[in-house]
Amino acid sequence: MKKALGAVAVAAAAAIALSACTGSGSSNQAAAGGDAKGDISYWLWDANQLPAYQQCADDFHKANPNINVKITQTGWDDYWTNITNGFVAGNGPDVFTDHLSKFGDFVKNNQILALDDAVKTDNVDLNQYQKGLADLWVGKDGKRYGLPKDWDTISLFYNKDMISKAGLSADQMGSLAWNPQDGGSFEKAIAHLTVDKNGKHGDEAGFDKNNVAVYGLGLAGSGSGNGQTEWSWLTGTTGWTHTDKNPWGTKYNYDDKKFQDTIAWFHSVIDKGYMPKLETTVGASMSDTFAAGKAAINANGSWMIGQYFGYKGINVGLAPTPTGPDGKRASMFNGLADSINAATKNPAAATKWVEYLASPACQDVVASKAVVFPAVSEATDRAAAAFKAKGVDVGSFTQQVKDNTTFLFPITENAAKVDGIMKPAMDAVFSGKSPAGSLTDANSQVNALFQ
Template sequence: MACAAWLLAAAGTATAQPTTVKYMMWDSIQLPAYRQCAADFERANPDLRIKISQAGWGDYWTALSIGFIADSAPDVFVNHPGKYPEYARNGLLVDLAPYIRRDGLDLAQYTPGLLPVWQRDGRQYGLPKDWDTVGLVVNLAQARQAGVTLAELQQMRWNPQDGGSFERVIRRLTVDAQGRRADEPGFDARRVAVHGFQIGSAGGMTGQVEWSHFAVSNGFRYQPAPWARQFLYDDPRLAETLDWLAGLSARGLSAPFQNAKSLGGGAMFIAGKAAMVPEGSWMVSYFANQAKFEYTWVPLPIGPTGRRASMLNGLADSIWAGSRHKEAAWRWVKYLASRECQQVVAGHGVVFPAILGLAEQAQAVQRRRGADTGALLQMAREHTYATPMADDAAQIEELMKGAIESVLAGREKAGPALKAANTQVNRLLQRGAPAAAPAR
């Protein structure tokens, strides 16, 4: 009897062991916030344990792919709008809609525009965790030396014909090796010490940081509608935007594209080689930690439409369809998307949480650390647009990256290059098969 009692007690102990939910993310700066969320969650849910792993951006997606193939992927992972369509089409993501309906989750708590990106055909593939916009980072010391005021920086206007007041500011910020500015006689465009404006890459199919805000404020749109089997990259308004950007390096106002591509716009800014760069809000901590000079964020310029424009993008947490602990994974995802966890994230001031009102809390933390990010919140109140949604995004990315690089490097004019690339993109989409229903 004693032996039997011992066996029963042992069995009870074994069944009482917490279930482990594996969670993977790529941003190491956010790790402390999510470790705190995990600790809080485990205290409230003693039957669950959260095991967090982290890998850098490139390694992250490779590790996920290997995990899907090897049947060892994390139960829950941070997902990106540019990646999830392929995963959903291949049945790798759990549809969260039934869980949301069952538990009566309040979807109105999220910043407008974030949730629909993760929906398709009535299915929900992720719950919003944060959002981002794009602004301009400006070296204030260099601006003062050029006689450019903060008020001017905050009210710049742009057009693709002569660049507007935005290009006039760029000219004043650009200095050659002899100390002459681009708006002064004798400026040497071949020997530039500080470029007034710099992008660091072609931006691929979205151009989120590099060109989309210019193009959209010029009237461009990517697609007739999300998931449409047609893109509009052959729009003349995009062509003239990219031709204008390409012309900056020819005039010495930006570095040659190949040089900038290898260095990166952000690194050139930190090194004092670029006075103004467009960057996403996810870079707030980078500049706060790296810049050894006074700088600020200012809003993007007003375009020919009379509006500023910025992509409003957002990440989400998704559940792997192969998870053996889907119910436990859902409890963790629901907590990640809750005010409790996102308030912890706001307190770390690294990103803007998805729940309404918490971005302002994150901004207050950033301000205390010396980063004035009000311009990024302003851009969220301007004309915003979602990332384009399409199947075969990886192939579209490569096609558009190649075409736009050829324009920015001066090898082709934008009109013909974009028309040829757009034809290939639309041909690819029109022969694509409808998305498969995901596993639940």
């Protein structure tokens, strides 16, 4: 739902207050840290963050020599498959990096532990985090199932050399505007930045859309039902919201004209040859394609800063997402947390590790690596300084929070089932097999899950 970060916290708190008496999630509570000992496993999906968390694990072991933490990192898709299979087989991790789109179903299925007793007993300060983050991890039952680890927003990564060669300035990149009718100055920019194999730009006569050498805008995929990096930063400027309320909405809005008009425009950019065809993105990395010089602009999340600025031979710039019909920018606001497997055989050690992950001691380490923005407010400032020391101005990400132009990642139950319906439906639209209007039928199927 498009709202200020502060408003997100208010809405989350309101939803929590209303649901505290009616929810029926897991009654299992994590054990307070106490005299914990033994071996625990910790899973995460982001390879870029692995070095920071390995250092946290090493530091944690030094302070708690009776606890050993083994970290396993796998890619996003395999990660969630392994988590699901592990829960079923009883051999999942003790602690894992959790996602807002997933934890509702985990709570519903009694697969993760509530942390309220441990937070109270061990005096975890929930006010140390960026405003609203801690509230996101409270389920419909009013119980807390994760402690915040980081947050993210979306910006435009662009190839400075391509931008300069096309006659565009950094100031122009920072003041792009978009609308679903003709795409505004944003479409004009990506059209001009698109170049075919004969050197013709997308806005020139004779441009061959079937033989493109450089696309103005990269594509990661259709975005399924949330479109975090694909299109949510556009739909968020139209007044459209994913659900009727957030968190814990029970009605999705994929049948809304504002949403369908945005998606129709997005497909038109593919059809015009300014963005890759959907089928070419299968098995490909959008950031690697950018690094290969095949795209001028990528919309992506702050967790990818290190990846983009780590490529050799590419002069990378950052710009905020374009303003939309409402005259404002928009970015989905997402925050990860660490949760405890309800089947852990060592809840005391798992709890102590989760509390350490959420502490300044670990999050300052994460900040120093300049990879993501940690949840602890002071650590966020440290991260911004660490990025600056590397020559990266992250203002396009942090400004969304300061300007109150963020909206929350849709938090609902049935997330996996929603994805199962929306991914093929969105793929069909992006590939040109179905019109945007077909999403009305998909929306009916989604909403039937909540009846």
